[in-house]
Amino acid sequence: MGPPRLPLFVCVSVSRAPFSLCRKAVGIIKFHGHEIVTHPAYRRRRGARKGELVFHRSERLFLRPIWPEDWQGVLGGIRDESVVRNLATVPWPYDENHAREFAGRAFDPFHPTFLATRASDAAVVGCIGLGAVEGREAVELGYWIARPFWGQGFATEAGRAVVGIARVLGHRELESSHFLDNPASGRVLRKLGFEPTGRIVQRHSCARGQEVEAAEYRLRLVASEGERQRAA
Template identity: 55%
Template sequence: MFIRSERLFLRPGWPEDRDELLTLVADETVVRNLARAPWPYTADDARRFLDLPEDRFLPRFLITQPGAAGARLLGCVGLSEIQGEANLGYWIAREHWGQGFASEAARAVLSLARSIGHKRIVASHFIDNPASGRVLEKAGFARTGRIVDRFSQGRGTAYPSREYALEFDVPCDCDDDSDNRGVASARMNPARMPPRRHAA
């Protein structure tokens, strides 16, 4: 599965991405903001991440930026399952912070999530990482009002995390992923993820 946005190309990770992925994510300032990445982050961790099986209802992508010299890797974005709900997660390499890549990639994945049948997406960030909250709000999320402790492998401990949610209200216009605010709200009505199906 692939997604093209204004500046980015989102694609699955491949084994040959291991060294470049490791170079970007093996940065404590990146890993400490993630829940599932360990620190130190090693080549084996990168290999295990790239070897994870694909799930069409919980896709994940490497974020790349095409250019004249080829596509450079910027980070990662995708969906995972947390307590029965679809959760948006992402990271951007430190050298590419502050350029809007995370918000653009998040909007692209949310457009896909809506088109494949998700009704509600949740997300969170550790409270000492407010920049991630701005990314989520630009992508259309709203705060739920909850702050909960969430374990971070990189920190080696639980840390307070601010929760967000986005609930899709209308069918997807898959030609326009520029603004999810017009089609979603953060109502807290429960909504399950779409039923899992095996790809043909």
Template identity: 50%
Template sequence: MFIRSERLFLRPAWPEDWAELHALIDNEAVVRNLSRAPWPYGPDDAKRFVAAPQGGNHPQFFVTLPGAHGARLIGCVGLIEDAGGPELGYWIAQGYWGRGFATEAVRSVLSLARPLGHRQINARHFADNPASARVLEKAGFRPTGEIRLGHSAARPQPAPTVHHVIDLAAPMDCDGPEDGGFEPMRRAA
């Protein structure tokens, strides 16, 4: 699967991406906010990640920034299968923080989530990462009030995480009562 947004191109990982991935994520400031990434993040970790199979309705994407000389990898975003339902995960390389790329990538994945059959998506961020809280809020997530300890390989001990959720709109049934306003047109015909 591929997704094109206003500024970004989201695509699957390719085996040759491992070196670029490693160069971007081998950064403690990035990994300390991730619950599933190893630390230190080595070349073999990057090779395993790009070789991992895609989940059918839990896709993972490399976030790339197209430019005149090709597309640069700037992060990752995807849906992860979790016991509590699908969970959103994402990261953006430190050199690209503060430009709205994470929000744009998250919104792009959410636009695909409902067609994949998801009705609710969960997300967590470490409580000391307010930038991630803003990304989730701008994408339409709301905090549930649940706080629990989370683990990151780049943190010396567990730290509080804040749970967020987004309920995706129910599908519109063109033949039902919520038909998008077409019923008056049918009566006029």
């Protein structure tokens, strides 16, 4: 028996959220067998000028934008030194003020950040998103998974969803990296199709308060002209 069939639409009602996402309100983009759900009404409420707010339902996860009231779920998942030490820009100790600030950030429709929740019970599994790289026209994939959910394939599942969303948004290439003492993230990136660039760089870790060696990866989302000609 194959995996359960995903619904044609996703219907969500979030406590204290501005609206309930319902059947008549959503737009559906089908991509590689997945449903990417957009909601223009919510985009207007949040003030995004271009693009649409994206929701994604994979086999076990529901990826949605982070709302201010999600700060407790974020804090519960990331307030763990074993999680934070593997991230570049997250401080340690991580407290309520950090979580509130993160959950209250404005949504960028072209560099979305998602709260990854377990579809069966809405438990916060982690966060994943796309970020602009300062000073360069580059897009970086970043994520964290709460420790109770390590080793269950959630990072790979969420990563595949966000890579698909990046393609729909028109991004041509993604970058990512991991600290050398966190090889598990390297395995996830390879499963997503990222390739090592061969470069080892010094990247600052806010949590550790020092520079840490990191391996860089790249994933091309759009084939080059030479590759297209060879394929033809």
